[in-house]
Amino acid sequence: MATTYLFDDLRTRDVLADMRYLPTDPAPGDLIPAFDLPTLDGDRFRSDTLGHRPVLLVFGSQTCPVTRSAVPPLRDLHDEYGDRVRFVLVQTREAHPGELLPQPRTDEQKAAHAATMRDDLRVPFEVAVDDLAGTLHRAVGPKPNSAYVLRPDGTITARVHWANDAAALRSELEHVLHGTAALRHRGGATSPLLKAVGHLPEVVRRAGNKAERDVWRAVPPLALLGRTAGLLRGLPVDRRGPAAAAVLTFLALAVTAGIVVAS
Incomplete structure (x- = not known):
């Protein structure tokens, strides 16, 4: 154990x-x-x-x-x-x-x-x-x-x-x-987890890049959220995770809509 x-x-x-x-x-x-x-x-x-x-x-x-x-x-x-x-x-x-x-x-x-x-x-x-x-x-x-x-x-x-x-x-x-x-x-609840996502880049900075590689391997959606949150430096750190989720959701909907229109 x-x-x-x-x-x-x-x-x-x-x-x-x-x-x-x-x-x-x-x-x-x-x-x-x-x-x-x-x-x-x-x-x-x-x-x-x-x-x-x-x-x-x-x-x-x-x-x-x-x-x-x-x-x-x-x-x-x-x-x-x-x-x-x-x-x-x-x-x-x-x-x-x-x-x-x-x-x-x-x-x-x-x-x-x-x-x-x-x-x-x-x-x-x-x-x-x-x-x-x-x-x-x-x-x-x-x-x-x-x-x-x-x-x-x-x-x-x-x-x-x-x-x-x-x-x-x-x-x-x-x-x-x-x-x-x-x-x-x-x-x-999901809201505490989304608040925490904005802190993932700091965890990687302190723990080392292996920590991020492990997240990509174990739970890719979380890694993608963390990487996106790291780009939103103009926001308070606790708001970067929810904002990253909103950005990725918008992009996913836009891509889906584009595929539907194209077909």
């Missing part, structure tokens, strides 16, 4: 697995699986001592375009809720390893990747490091940038598929703080 988890080459099956949870994965109402992880500040992040505040637990890596899209709104949420909610970002495997940022193979390398992620993305809250086998990440269903809202006793009150869905996170934090959590799963 650990060898499969620590892939060097992105595969189509990895991307497809990111799109859905299994019925056996922990869901709202369940306890978060037990864990005891080191943090970059030398402390521990433990499931049995979460503290007296609710916890926003986020998984991510610097080669994940969704993580790159998520951290700026997470910073804003931390500014607003950080005195009432404990924010923790857990370093996972690299989502798009490349020749410049390969998959870590030792605990020391993984901690170094976590430190680079913290500094690169300017993460202002705790960063914890999962073990090399991804024990916690795999136990919850290894999505590249999922988020969980936890009560202090470790009960999951909300599971958010993509942590750049700031509106969903804000709503769930309000619910848990006011004791009105309704045990929700926020599913894998």
